[in-house]
Amino acid sequence: TxxxxxxxxxxxxxxxxxxxxxxxxxxxxxxxxxxxxxxxxxxxxxxxxxxxxxxxxxxxxxxxxxxxxxxxxxxxxxxxxxxxxxxxxxxxxxxxxxxxxxxxxxxxxxxxxxxxxxxxxxxxxxxxxxxxxxxxxxxxxxxxxxxxxxxxxxxxxxxxxxxxxxxxxxxxxxxxxxxxxxxxxxxxxxxxxxxxxxxxxxxxxxxxxxxxxxxxxxxxxxxxxxxxxxxxAPASIKVEFEGNGGHAGAVLMPNRNDAGLAAAELALAVERHVLESGSIDTVGTVGILELHPGAINSIPSKSHIEIDIRDIDENRRNGVIEKVHKTAINISQNRQVKLSEFKIINQDPxxxxxxxxxxxxxxxxxxxxxxxxxxxxxxxxxxxxxxxxxxxxxxxxxxxxxxxxxxxxxxxxxxxxxxxxxxxxxxxxxxxx
Amino acid sequence: TxxxxxxxxxxxxxxxxxxxxxxxxxxxxxxxxxxxxxxxxxxxxxxxxxxxxxxxxxxxxxxxxxxxxxxxxxxxxxxxxxxxxxxxxxxxxxxxxxxxxxxxxxxxxxxxxxxxxxxxxxxxxxxxxxxxxxxxxxxxxxxxxxxxxxxxxxxxxxxxxxxxxxxxxxxxxxxxxxxxxxxxxxxxxxxxxxxxxxxxxxxxxxxxxxxxxxxxxxxxxxxxxxxxxxxxAPASIKVEFEGNGGHAGAVLMPNRNDAGLAAAELALAVERHVLESGSIDTVGTVGILELHPGAINSIPSKSHIEIDIRDIDENRRNGVIEKVHKTAINISQNRQVKLSEFKIINQDPxxxxxxxxxxxxxxxxxxxxxxxxxxxxxxxxxxxxxxxxxxxxxxxxxxxxxxxxxxxxxxxxxxxxxxxxxxxxxxxxxxxx
Ligand SMILES: [Mn+2]
Ligand SMILES: [Mn+2]
Ligand SMILES: [Mn+2]
Ligand SMILES: [Mn+2]
CATH class of the missing domain: 3.40.630.10 (Zn peptidases)
Structure with missing residues (x-):
């Protein structure tokens, strides 16, 4: 032409x-x-x-x-x-x-x-x-x-x-x-x-x-x-756990509900659920994990994590998000911490x-x-x-x-x-x- | 008198x-x-x-x-x-x-x-x-x-x-x-x-x-x-892991060495090793866990955690510290991250x-x-x-x-x-x- x-x-x-x-x-x-x-x-x-x-x-x-x-x-x-x-x-x-x-x-x-x-x-x-x-x-x-x-x-x-x-x-x-x-x-x-x-x-x-x-x-x-x-297709999620916190020396292990360990478990679960998808195209990342109050001698009373999950297949990605959500609920029950937020910030096609x-x-x-x-x-x-x-x-x-x-x-x-x-x-x- | x-x-x-x-x-x-x-x-x-x-x-x-x-x-x-x-x-x-x-x-x-x-x-x-x-x-x-x-x-x-x-x-x-x-x-x-x-x-x-x-x-x-x-007897430990970081969307899961997940694993291992002591008097806490760069769409390239371990029995406490150290080394090998610091800040009797x-x-x-x-x-x-x-x-x-x-x-x-x-x-x- x-x-x-x-x-x-x-x-x-x-x-x-x-x-x-x-x-x-x-x-x-x-x-x-x-x-x-x-x-x-x-x-x-x-x-x-x-x-x-x-x-x-x-x-x-x-x-x-x-x-x-x-x-x-x-x-x-x-x-x-x-x-x-x-x-x-x-x-x-x-x-x-x-x-x-x-x-x-x-x-x-x-x-x-x-x-x-x-x-x-x-x-x-x-x-x-x-x-x-x-x-x-x-x-x-x-x-x-x-x-x-x-x-x-x-x-x-x-x-x-x-x-x-x-x-x-x-x-x-x-x-x-x-x-x-x-x-x-x-x-x-x-x-x-x-x-x-x-x-x-x-x-x-x-x-x-x-x-x-x-x-x-x-x-x-x-x-x-x-x-x-x-x-x-990217998605991002904010999660917060809340426990009772307390003194790192004085609160015995059976009496704890550690919001930091809940976050650590969920971060590892994101990796596990992503790998369970079986596809190389599914990826998941915890790039932000914050503990409150953030002192060496204080049991974390709050934790905040942000999760990024992506896939070229939107349904497969949404399946991973659902699994992560279920696991977050399980963790909160097992550790007796409150899942005070599980918010999907965006879930784009x-x-x-x-x-x-x-x-x-x-x-x-x-x-x-x-x-x-x-x-x-x-x-x-x-x-x-x-x-x-x-x-x-x-x-x-x-x-x-x-x-x-x-x-x-x-x-x-x-x-x-x-x-x-x-x-x-x-x-x-x-x-x- | x-x-x-x-x-x-x-x-x-x-x-x-x-x-x-x-x-x-x-x-x-x-x-x-x-x-x-x-x-x-x-x-x-x-x-x-x-x-x-x-x-x-x-x-x-x-x-x-x-x-x-x-x-x-x-x-x-x-x-x-x-x-x-x-x-x-x-x-x-x-x-x-x-x-x-x-x-x-x-x-x-x-x-x-x-x-x-x-x-x-x-x-x-x-x-x-x-x-x-x-x-x-x-x-x-x-x-x-x-x-x-x-x-x-x-x-x-x-x-x-x-x-x-x-x-x-x-x-x-x-x-x-x-x-x-x-x-x-x-x-x-x-x-x-x-x-x-x-x-x-x-x-x-x-x-x-x-x-x-x-x-x-x-x-x-x-x-x-x-x-x-x-x-x-209190002890405190600083740990740092280093990986390659990278983009949360672009780096596929098998190519990652995520310093944040290494830290999450170690935090849970502290809890596990403390419970393995079998004594109610052994306590361990991860009160600080920080990720770098700390962005939702960036794989953590560095992590920093601070661990507090205490016991009324000094030897039993030191045994937990040794286990935590070994596990930190194992995690670094399994995840191909560098254990760039494992420093016992204090280990008081x-x-x-x-x-x-x-x-x-x-x-x-x-x-x-x-x-x-x-x-x-x-x-x-x-x-x-x-x-x-x-x-x-x-x-x-x-x-x-x-x-x-x-x-x-x-x-x-x-x-x-x-x-x-x-x-x-x-x-x-x-x-x-
Ligand atoms: Mn104090
Ligand atoms: Mn005091
Ligand atoms: Mn960018
Ligand atoms: Mn860009």
Missing amino acids: DSHHSILSFSLNSFSVESEKLQSQARVIDELSTLSDSPAPAVTRILYSEKDNLARRFIKGIMEQVGLSVREDAVGNIYGRWDGSEKGLPAVATGSHIDAIPFSGKYDGVVGVLGALEAINVLRRSGFQPKRPLEVIMFTSEEPTRFGISCLGSRLLAGSEALVNTLKLAADAQNISFFDAAKSAGYNLSPDDLSKMVLAEGSYAAFVELHIEQGPLLEEEGLSIGIVTAIA PALSDKSVIDSMKFSTEQLNLSHKFMISRAYHDSLFMARISPMGMIFIPCYKGYSHKPEEYASIEDISNGVKVLALTLAKLSLE | DSHHSILSFSLNSFSVESEKLQSQARVIDELSTLSDSPAPAVTRILYSEKDNLARRFIKGIMEQVGLSVREDAVGNIYGRWDGSEKGLPAVATGSHIDAIPFSGKYDGVVGVLGALEAINVLRRSGFQPKRPLEVIMFTSEEPTRFGISCLGSRLLAGSEALVNTLKLAADAQNISFFDAAKSAGYNLSPDDLSKMVLAEGSYAAFVELHIEQGPLLEEEGLSIGIVTAIA PALSDKSVIDSMKFSTEQLNLSHKFMISRAYHDSLFMARISPMGMIFIPCYKGYSHKPEEYASIEDISNGVKVLALTLAKLSLE
């Missing part, structure tokens, strides 16, 4: 590797990583913290440099827009997040935001003119660190009154409410503003996210690009990539002579929620040993550059459709 | 219950409890914190009101002295602590400090004149909360070069060194000053501590006074009360027509260390349901008053010997 032909010639002219450009991209990633609350190489960037605010300003600055018109919504999703030649058409969007869980790395999310801006930069310098608008989105709080809610920004766009109600009550570990935290970062919003964020299906023509794989497959198989066909977006990603990869495979995303992403209102696709690039969510996370600038090229070409192609 | 006779007449004249005096004592306990970093009824008073400093000033003020001469040593043990009629004799001492672990109660330690001052007050108002000096000691950091070292002040008096070396490296959770923390509270001390604190055996003629039982026996049996014959101090406590209890029993202290106290340099005894009073180290901790003002009377008479008797 004509549009394929014009992209093809554009790609062959503009996508040569310039080592100077690569170095400058590496510098920008490094610069963003210094906006962190933990010493390098660890990155910690928490929603509405001072460092998060500085990083937001940094991203808006680049959007302006690249020539995009910048807009921010009520919770701080940031949009950089390049108008298309045909007014009124829904935009093709791309983007990811820049928040980082405590002591994590500098590529998760960041590659999909800075890479998207670089892709736009490449397209603009090449003289490309989109038909549909192109939009880069930096989503607010993909990570659940502060308020326990993942993909906050994209969830709100996809629409959820339940989420709005949850946010009305949400508070962080310091008991700062979501609204106060937002206000302190300059987002003076009301619950009404949240409800108004919902986008109608069809608001975007397509959404594409570039991301590091966060798994070892591409590196192990020596492939450049992963074309994501589905995102696994999996998302499928859109066939036409997959086709565009595959076409672009082949045009650029890059090796690829189709794969499943075991981590979730803002794409999981954008898929509810838009055709969705994801581009994965290799990362060192599959490491993510830790300081050793690494993607080479060559691999990032390959991802940026595939993204640029995919956006260009989709914008002309 | 003459001395017995003079105490007897003194006690019959002076020890009537005055409801006004009782109310004022309850007020002083309440007032001290407000110097806390947690909302009432919970009390949190951590070594060298602002609230700890205010509480120290409060205690020194009462010592001065009562007419004692006040002195403070390098780490802030506070001494209030009443000179005796015969110069040069070693003093009879009493005292306890006022620091409080997070979210604990207002009686642990406090009863032994404020009660000692009230006992002195009673003796002074009654016209009693001691032969040996009487001294009230408020010990620094009986609780191990901030630097992981229990009975800091009394351990230093009992002498331990190993402890001085530990303190040179000690830092709290915010990485503030022991010396910096002390300095911020006005104690500008050097390691040398610590070494100089050691007291020779015989520096005190006797040491007696009044304390709530922290167990249910006196209340259950309807008795007023517990005469402590021995203090159980039990202490026996002195026969002549026991006799004095029993004599006083009987003089006052109070019911009593001989008992073992399962909690440790500064008395455990004072016993190394002085004849030692402890007076227990009932507390509600045996609760301690939690906000529900409670002792009635009548029970406290009985303890104060027994203490006063015991001090009087010992000071004349």
